[in-house]
Amino acid sequence: MKYIKDIQEPEMGTWYFEIDNDGVAYRQIVFHDDGTCITSNRKHDFYHFMLAEHPLDAQESYYKEISQAEFEKLWHEQLQLGLEDWHRTQRLFPVGARVEGYIEAFFPQGTLINLLEPYAVGITDTSVLKSKTPAEWMYPRYQVTAEVSGYDEVNQWVLLTRAEVIGSQK
Structure with a gap:
């Protein structure tokens, strides 16, 4: 797996992806500028289940490769918020x-x-x-x-x- 992030246009937040060698996303995290977060494992009231529908090209200039550890830290923090529900x-x-x-x-x-x-x-x-x-x-x-x-x-x-x-x- 590869781990990438994309800092979108202003007001669009920062997007993190776990992708396979074909660019298929398996997990996704979106941190909005207002501090809210959407993860692909949970249904969101407005965005439903948010996960990239098409393969991502990690070579595109707007993606920055990150470590698995960085992604897992962010993912784990979000899992902890839902631990009681889990x-x-x-x-x-x-x-x-x-x-x-x-x-x-x-x-x-x-x-x-x-x-x-x-x-x-x-x-x-x-x-x-x-x-x-x-x-x-x-x-x-x-x-x-x-x-x-x-x-x-x-x-x-x-x-x-x-x-x-x-x-x-x-």
């Missing part, structure tokens, strides 16, 4: 539990599932989900059932297995 989510969704939710977004890591509780986000393997789901159901708001298999501590997501799209929209 612990609540883990209590609500123990390993082995059957859960319901709906498709929120598609990320490189998998399909994000809204688990119908504040700040509770699940993730499941997109390719497995696609293999047993009609294409017309692979869209946001389609309802999903799944089983909790663990936790992604890096993103504070609930890991889901045996996910099925049930064919109706939320």
Whole structure:
């Protein structure tokens, strides 16, 4: 992975990205000039799930390479702010539990599932989900059932297995 930052135009803040060798973003942090912050692992009221949709060219002059340690420090600080919500989510969704939710977004890591509780986000393997789901159901708001298999501590997501799209929209 590579780590880059981009200081946008005035009033646009500073953007940080974790990207793979093809420029695909896996994590993103945006610090606005007013002190607010948006991270790609959490749904934002206005921006939804914010993650670069197209590969980034780290060679562009407006990107500056940063260390993984710098990125991880910023990411960890943001995770700490949501730690109480994350612990609540883990209590609500123990390993082995059957859960319901709906498709929120598609990320490189998998399909994000809204688990119908504040700040509770699940993730499941997109390719497995696609293999047993009609294409017309692979869209946001389609309802999903799944089983909790663990936790992604890096993103504070609930890991889901045996996910099925049930064919109706939320």
